[in-house]
Amino acid sequence: MLTREQAADIFDRIRKLSSADETEVLFSGGSFALTRFANNTIHQNVADENHMVSVRTVFGGRTARASTNKFDDDSLRRVVESSEALARVQHPDSDLLPMPDDREAAGRADEGVRSTPVPSRYFAETAAITPQLRADSVKKIVEVAQNHKLTTAGIFSSSESVEGIFNSRGLSDWYTQTLAEVSITMLGADSSGWQKANSPDVSNLDPLGLAEIAAKKALDSTHPAEIPAGKYTVILEPAAVLDIVGFMFWDYSGMAILDQRSFLTGRIGTKLFGENITIWDDVTHPLQTGSPFDGEGMRRQRLPLVENGVVERVVYARGTAARMKASEYKDKVGPIEATGHGFALPNEMGEMPLNIVFAAPQNPQTLAQMIASTERGVLVTRLWYIREVDPYEKIVTGMTRDGTFLVENGKVQRGLRNFRFNQSLIHMLSGVEAMSMPVRSSGEESFDMVVPAMKVRDFNFTEVTKF
Amino acid sequence: MKQIADWALNVATMRGASYSDARIVSQRSRALTTKNGKVGSASDAESAGMSVRVLADGAWGFAASEDLSRAGVEATAAHAVEIARASAQVKQQDVRLAPEKPVTAEWTTPHVIDPFSISVEQNIALLLNIDSELCAVAGITLAESNLNFNRDEQWFVSSEGTDIHQTKYSAGAGYAAYAFAGNEIQKRSYPNSFGGQWQNKGYELIEELKLVENARRIAEEAVALHHADQCPEGKFDIILDSSQLGLQIHESIGHPIELDRVLGMEANFAGTSFLTLDKLRTLRYGSEMVNVVADARQEHGPGLGTFGFDDEGVPAQCTPIITNGLFTGYLSSRETAHTIGENRSGGTLRAEGWNRLPMIRMTNISLLPGEKPLTLEQLIASTDHGILMQTNRSWSIDDRRYNFQFGCEIGWEIKHGKRVRMVKNPSYSGITTEFWNSLDAICSRDEWTLWGTPNCGKGQPQQVMGTGHGAAPSRFRGVKVGSAYKGS
Numbered sequence: 024m025l026t027r028e029q030a031a032d033i034f035d036r037i038r039k040l041s042s043a044d045e046t047e048v049l050f051s052g053g054s055f056a057l058t059r060f061a062n063n064t065i066h067q068n069v070a071d072e073n074h075m076v077s078v079r080t081v082f083g084g085r086t087a088r089a090s091t092n093k094f095d096d097d098s099l100r101r102v103v104e105s106s107e108a109l110a111r112v113q114h115p116d117s118d119l120l121p122m123p124d125d126r127e128a129a130g131r132a133d134e135g136v137r138s139t140p141v142p143s144r145y146f147a148e149t150a151a152i153t154p155q156l157r158a159d160s161v162k163k164i165v166e167v168a169q170n171h172k173l174t175t176a177g178i179f180s181s182s183e184s185v186e187g188i189f190n191s192r193g194l195s196d197w198y199t200q201t202l203a204e205v206s207i208t209m210l211g212a213d214s215s216g217w218q219k220a221n222s223p224d225v226s227n228l229d230p231l232g233l234a235e236i237a238a239k240k241a242l243d244s245t246h247p248a249e250i251p252a253g254k255y256t257v258i259l260e261p262a263a264v265l266d267i268v269g270f271m272f273w274d275y276s277g278m279a280i281l282d283q284r285s286f287l288t289g290r291i292g293t294k295l296f297g298e299n300i301t302i303w304d305d306v307t308h309p310l311q312t313g314s315p316f317d318g319e320g321m322r323r324q325r326l327p328l329v330e331n332g333v334v335e336r337v338v339y340a341r342g343t344a345a346r347m348k349a350s351e352y353k354d355k356v357g358p359i360e361a362t363g364h365g366f367a368l369p370n371e372m373g374e375m376p377l378n379i380v381f382a383a384p385q386n387p388q389t390l391a392q393m394i395a396s397t398e399r400g401v402l403v404t405r406l407w408y409i410r411e412v413d414p415y416e417k418i419v420t421g422m423t424r425d426g427t428f429l430v431e432n433g434k435v436q437r438g439l440r441n442f443r444f445n446q447s448l449i450h451m452l453s454g455v456e457a458m459s460m461p462v463r464s465s466g467e468e469s470f471d472m473v474v475p476a477m478k479v480r481d482f483n484f485t486e487v488t489k490f
Numbered sequence: 491m492k493q494i495a496d497w498a499l500n501v502a503t504m505r506g507a508s509y510s511d512a513r514i515v516s517q518r519s520r521a522l523t524t525k526n527g528k529v530g531s532a533s534d535a536e537s538a539g540m541s542v543r544v545l546a547d548g549a550w551g552f553a554a555s556e557d558l559s560r561a562g563v564e565a566t567a568a569h570a571v572e573i574a575r576a577s578a579q580v581k582q583q584d585v586r587l588a589p590e591k592p593v594t595a596e597w598t599t600p601h602v603i604d605p606f607s608i609s610v611e612q613n614i615a616l617l618l619n620i621d622s623e624l625c626a627v628a629g630i631t632l633a634e635s636n637l638n639f640n641r642d643e644q645w646f647v648s649s650e651g652t653d654i655h656q657t658k659y660s661a662g663a664g665y666a667a668y669a670f671a672g673n674e675i676q677k678r679s680y681p682n683s684f685g686g687q688w689q690n691k692g693y694e695l696i697e698e699l700k701l702v703e704n705a706r707r708i709a710e711e712a713v714a715l716h717h718a719d720q721c722p723e724g725k726f727d728i729i730l731d732s733s734q735l736g737l738q739i740h741e742s743i744g745h746p747i748e749l750d751r752v753l754g755m756e757a758n759f760a761g762t763s764f765l766t767l768d769k770l771r772t773l774r775y776g777s778e779m780v781n782v783v784a785d786a787r788q789e790h791g792p793g794l795g796t797f798g799f800d801d802e803g804v805p806a807q808c809t810p811i812i813t814n815g816l817f818t819g820y821l822s823s824r825e826t827a828h829t830i831g832e833n834r835s836g837g838t839l840r841a842e843g844w845n846r847l848p849m850i851r852m853t854n855i856s857l858l859p860g861e862k863p864l865t866l867e868q869l870i871a872s873t874d875h876g877i878l879m880q881t882n883r884s885w886s887i888d889d890r891r892y893n894f895q896f897g898c899e900i901g902w903e904i905k906h907g908k909r910v911r912m913v914k915n916p917s918y919s920g921i922t923t924e925f926w927n928s929l930d931a932i933c934s935r936d937e938w939t940l941w942g943t944p945n946c947g948k949g950q951p952q953q954v955m956g957t958g959h960g961a962a963p964s965r966f967r968g969v970k971v972g973s974a975y976k977g978s
Contacts (some may be wrong), residue, residue, distance in 0.1 A: 058576070059950055061755045065577040069951075070569060071554035071845040073539060087532040100781065105534045112611045113529050114618075154551075154576035162580050176757035178950050183754075206950075208758040217758075217924045254977065283631040283670035371523050371530030371634065407761070410884040412897055412917070414675045418978045420895050422888040424761075443886075443893055443919070445978040467759060485973045486919060488893035489764070 024053050025074045025185055027197040033076060033094055034189040039379035040103040043110065044078035045122050046191045049318070049367055051075050052092075053184035058157040061176035065158060065166045070395030074185070078106045079368060081122070084115035086369050119368075120341050124192040128320045130361060141307050141315040144223040145183070151180040152225060160205075160230045167234040168209055173241055176205040179230065188320040198314035204465070205230045207240040208425060213490065214438055216240025217405050217425035219262065219465050223312060238405060240426035244438025249487055250429065252442060256400035256456075257482040258393045258430065261464035261474050266406045268321040268379075270322075270419050270449050270467020275304075275328055276364075277343040278373025280356055286417045286449070287334055291356045294332045296452035299384055302329040304338065304364070304376035310473045311378045311465040326362055328376060332453075340365025340374040384458040393457050393478045395433040401442070401484075402428040403433060409468045417448040421468070422488065441483035454480045491655075494963040495647035497560050498542045501567035503649060507544040507574065510567070511648035513801060514540045514558070515844035520606065520639045524617040526632060527625060532610070537954040539844040542570040549577035554845035554887045588827040588835050590804055592651035597798025599659040600779065600788065601692030605639035608693050613637050615666075616701070623705035626668045629713035635665035636685060637696065638944075642843075643719030644801075660794060660956060661695045662688035662944055667709040669716060676715035676914065678899050680708045682733040683882050688942030688956060689792045711900060714912060721901050721916040727876035728918055729869060729965045732933075734898055735857065736941035736959035737882050743775075743782055744855040744957065746891040748813055748948075749820040749844030751850075753829060759950050762890025764922070765817065770830060773817040776926030779860065782812040784821055786837060786853035792960020794942040795853035797840075802848060804837035811855065815927070821850050842953035849949050854940065856960030860932035869931055871907040877971060878902040878909065879916045884974075887922075895919035897974055917974035925966060933962035 030050045037048055052074030059067040077090035080103070087109030091102040105248035105475040157179045180203070187197045204221035205228055217240065271286065279285035287295075306315050306323040313325050314359070319341060327335050336357035339347065342401040344361045347353060394402065404426030412418040423441045430436065458475035465471045500509035516538040523530035539673040540563060541554035551574025555566040617635045624633035639661050646654040664686015666679040681687040681699055689695050730738065746763040750756055765773070776782075786795055786806035797806055802824055809819045823834040841848040870878065882898035901916030902909040940960040949956055 055951065056573075057951055060580065061757055061760075062582065062753070063580075064582045065549065065580040066755055067847055067849075067950075068550060068573045068577040069552040069554075069847050070573060071541070073554075073556045073845055075536075075537070087534075089534040089536075091536045093536070098536075102536070105536075109532050109534060109610055112609070112614065114614075116528060154573045158576040158579045165580055174754070176754060179757060180951070206758055210754070210757060215757075282668075284668060284675060290671065359689070369529070369531045369533075371525045401881060407885045407889050410886045412884050412974045412978075415670075415673055416978070418974070420884065420886045420974060422886065422893065424889050440889060441893075443888070443895060445895075445974050445976065447978050450978070465910070483976075483978050485976055485978075486893060486895075488890075489890045489921065490888075490890060490892070 024183055025050060027187065036099055037078060037103055038191060040100055041080060042139065043082055043107055045081040047079040047122055048189045049077040050187035052183060053182060055182040055408055057178055057180035058154065058161055059178050062135045062160050063160055063168055063174050068154065078102050080110045080112050084117065084119050085110045086119055086456050087113060088369065116144050116287035118346055120345060121193045121343065122190045122323060123194055123319055125194050128194050129322055130363065142309055144200040144312055146201050146224040149181055149203045149223060149225040150183040152203065154241035163231055164234045167231065168239055169271035171238045171242060173209045173211055173238055175207060175209050180204045181387045186314045188316065190320065194320045196316045196320050200312060202312065203228055205233055207233050207237045209237040211241045211245055213246060213424045214244040218459055220463050221471065244426055244428060247440045249440045252484045252486050254481040254483055256397055256478065256480050258397065258400060258402045259331060259477045259479060260404050261462050261476050262466040263403045263406045264474045264477050265464045265472045266409060266466040267419060268448065270409060270411055271417055272376055274377060275337045275376050276374050277337050277339040277347045280352060281346060281350060282339060284414065286415050287337065291334050293334060295334050295449055296329060296332040297455050298327055298332050299455055299458065300332050300452050303380045304325055304378050305380045305383065306378040308378065308380045308473060309378065312471065313378060317363045317365045319365055321363040321365065323359055323363035338362045338364035338374050338376050345372045377470060381461045381474050382458055382474065387460045389456045389459060390476050393476065394430050394435060397430045397433060400430045401439065402430050405466065406468060412445060419448060420445045440490060441488050443486040445462040445485045446483045451479055456480055491645040492647060492653060494540065494558055494563055495645060497563045498567040499647065499649050501564045502542060502544045502571055505568055505571040507546045507571050509545040510542060511646065511802065512542050513844060514645045516643045517843055518641045522613050522617060522637045524621045524635045529614060535734045537843065540566065541838055541844055542567045544570045544574050545585055546571050546574035547578035549574050549581050550585060551577060552847045555571060583824055585825055586828055588833055590789045590835065594653045595798065596655050598657045599690045601659050603693035604860060605659065605661050606641065606694040619702050620665050620705050623702060624665065627709035627713060628704065629669045630667050630709050631670045632668035636663065638662040639647055646801065646803055647792055648803055654799050654803055655724045656798050658690060658797060659692055661693060662942065663696050663699060663701060665705065667712040669712045671716050673708060674716060676712050678708045678712040679881055680704050682941060683899065685944055687847040688794055688944045689940065690794055690796050691792045704779045715900060715914045718914040721819055721877065721913040723976060725968050726971045727873055727965060727967050728969045728971065729873065729878040729963055731880040731963050732937065732939045732961040733941055734879055734882050734896065735961035735964055737885055738896065739855055739857055739961060740943050740957060741885060742891060742894055743811065744852040747820050748850045749822045749826040749830065752820065753826060760948050764890045764892050767830065768975060769817055771816065771818055773929065774815055775812045775817040775923060776815045777929045778815045779932055780812050780815050780926055780929055781858040782855065783858065784809045784811050784853050784855050790854050791940040791960065793854035793940045794944060794956030795958040800837045800839045801841050802839045804835045807837045809836045818901040821852065823850050840955060842955060846953050852946065852953045852957040854958030854960060859935040859938040859962045861933065864931065864933045866933055866937055869963060869965055870904055870909065870934055873904045873907060873965060876904045877916060878904060892921050894922065895974060915975055918969050918971050919973055920970055925969065928966045928968055930967055931965040938962040
């Protein structure tokens with residue numbers, strides 16, 4: 024894998040080739056391997072290694088980017104020429120700021136991130152996972168399926184990755200991470216169950232435990248019954264929560280407010296959700312992953328986005344913060360400062376919080392307690408194919424999947440046919456009756472988060488499918 | 491390049507692979523966007539590398555690397571064999587490949603103008619011209635436009651003697667105008683939403699799209715939606731424009747016919763399919779008028795699913811998918827063809843890039859146009875009461891591809907053969923086979939467009955692929971409309 028020293032050498036070569044006023048180089052990549060299984064067979068098994076170098080040049084307010092995965096002299100010369108040629112023909116952008124230096128990049132994060140260092144997320148044991156080790160684990164997962172007369176499908180992946188940034192004002196930062204991930208579906212004749220987990224440290228994963236839970240869901244949901252669509256109390260497991268709430272975090276962005284494409288336009292400072300909802304963005308959280316710096320090298324701050332239901336603030340890239348301070352909205356959007364959440368420049372989206380952590384509730388309940396207190400409701404394992412229906416009321420649609428159950432009289436009674444929902448996230452987060460302790464969770468519709476299970480009243484199922 | 495591939499294949503064979511292929515790929519892309527009078531992003535990217543796919547002990551292994559040195563290539567090939575041997579420890583049966591005659595071939599996307607030969611200044615001038623047209627309309631609060639060009643050059647060499655050099659070009663362009671007012675964000679896009687129109691063509695596509703000419707109208711419609719009535723709820727006859735119908739085909743025909751899904755290979759992520767093997771040549775998928783093909787051949791048109799050969803060296807083909815309403819074919823590969831009694835692959839295996847495993851992907855899945863002359867205006871004129879819906883805004887379908895819901899950017903209520911009013915937030919939903927059986931009119935060839943979907947996601951690790959979908963405006967009877975906004 025590319026080292027910081029090798030990257031520094033490549034940056035020096037690029038600087039010598041560049042004639043730009045300013046030059047920034049991003050590094051990304053690493054090695055990735057994934058063993059995929061279905062029908063109790065490993066049917067796909069892949070590994071790759073790749074690193075990208077991405078060069079941004081600036082000439083008098085004009086900027087552009089070019090990238091390559093080849094680090095020989097000719098390739099580096101070509102990528103610098105491409106970046107410069109693209110940059111020179113841009114129109115000057117009066118909002119483009121000079122690149123940050125190390126001191127500016129530290130920002131207020133000096134008080135937060137660096138005094139509470141990001142935990143190491145590189146584990147040699149994860150990096151050393153072999154195809155044989157993954158196959159051994161899959162074999163045991165398949166045995167669980169066979170013991171229950173089910174078939175299984177899923178993945179076991181492992182990776183080590185780097186992210187780095189160097190610029191001509193002396194800024195440099197570097198981050199390495201490992202990640203192991205297991206996702207398991209168990210299939211019966213007319214039912215299925217699912218579980219997924221990931222961690223930088225493979226020793227945190229329990230593939231067999233996940234397999235048994237997925238198998239139980241498949242077994243418990245055989246012969247699913249159809250009940251009419253309508254408003255139900257639902258108990259959403261953490262993966263279902265993360266997948267649906269993930270659709271609102273693109274809007275916690277200063278640029279989204281300036282563009283008037285955020286559902287928070289005109290709503291920052293108002294109580295939009297229930298009193299029990301508090302949400303942070305926190306790259307330092309021990310269950311979080313990802314680099315502690317953004318696309319310009321700014322250190323990510325730990326921020327409260329929502330406190331007791333009130334939307335407190337959004338995140339900012341440097342340029343967005345400067346624009347917001349000069350805008351008509353400046354007095355209506357809470358604190359305005361670069362928070363270390365910007366995407367690599369140039370881009371049109373600005374920034375986004377990517378390390379979401381829901382605060383622990385005052386009276387956390389286990390999933391079993393939520394079920395026990397439910398007279399009639401629906402337990403949801405997982406959601407699928409979620410898309411935005413209405414951007415301002417934040418209505419999203421999607422399906423339940425791989426384990427949907429009827430809860431009656433405090434007990435899980437039987438499996439149900441899957442529902443389609445059309446649900447406003449504003450209404451949903453205003454109707455949360457109970458939450459578990461937040462856990463690291465992973466789904467397929469959104470990025471990983473630290474979220475609780477939620478019991479929500481009046482969740483809006485609009486249709487039932489055929490299985 | 492042949493020599494590099496041979497280094498890989500020789501090592502794979504020496505280490506015991508019974509089959510191997512190598513793909514060396516060089517990719518180049520350019521992406522330009524504007525937003526509210528400024529360039530939003532400007533970037534060029536190049537990537538090159540090689541992958542080796544092997545069968546050893548009856549199971550698959552795949553490894554890829556950016557390193558094209560002899561030592562790097564040989565190490566990658568050896569790693570692929572090591573991975574295959576690990577795969578073989580968890581198998582129910584050996585992989586069987588349908589036979590394919592070895593070929594030596596060259597193929598390049600027919601194009602008139604190399605898109606990379608057009609100056610960036612000219613590209614940006616076009617986008618800013620569109621932007622100024624959009625922003626000139628009072629009430630527009632956000633204008634975005636994009637231009638994208640891609641060139642993928644690939645050398646495919648297999649241990650069976652196939653040697654194919656293939657170069658594909660694609661281009662895409664589009665824009666969107668947003669209007670925020672009160673508690674509502676309305677949006678109109680052209681020529682399609684989510685990136686516009688994409689085809690395997692050169693810069694001539696951009697010239698054909700009449701981008702500037704339509705910008706003012708699109709922006710005015712976005713603003714006008716704020717004054718439109720909410721789309722009514724209930725059962726209606728609906729007419730879908732060809733771009734929305736293209737996405738409907740993608741989701742409710744294209745995905746369920748992927749044989750890997752049908753066989754359970756995608757069960758953990760993308761899902762399975764209601765089209766179990768017993769339904770082949772027995773299921774009435776749609777009404778008699780429904781004829782759908784999977785056609786990767788150049789004669790079908792410059793779709794994103796058009797190529798000379800797929801990524802395991804099988805020539806482009808046309809497979810009848812639905813014939814006069816009857817379900818007649820799947821998308822298959824050399825590995826899966828035998829499961830449907832075929833002795834040859836349908837030629838649909840494609841990979842996103844050099845470091846991804848090829849998998850079954852849609853080619854151009856197209857609804858053939860009606861044979862009798864019928865324009866959209868004639869179709870509207872023959873509709874007593876219905877809703878015309880244009881341009882996708884949201885899409886969702888369950889993991890077996892039965893229950894779907896689509897939202898569109900704009901709707902028009904039709905009464906007694908005439909558009910009587912604009913309606914906002916139109917949506918419709920249904921069950922796949924019931925929906926396609928309700929089709930009773932398809933416009934003819936002059937209304938037919940081969941749309942490109944550049945962002946189809948599938949696989950683990952997920953791969954993004956471009957697919958093509960030809961469609962003409964069509965009418966569906968008695969469809970459920972408006973439940974997206976019911977009680978949410």
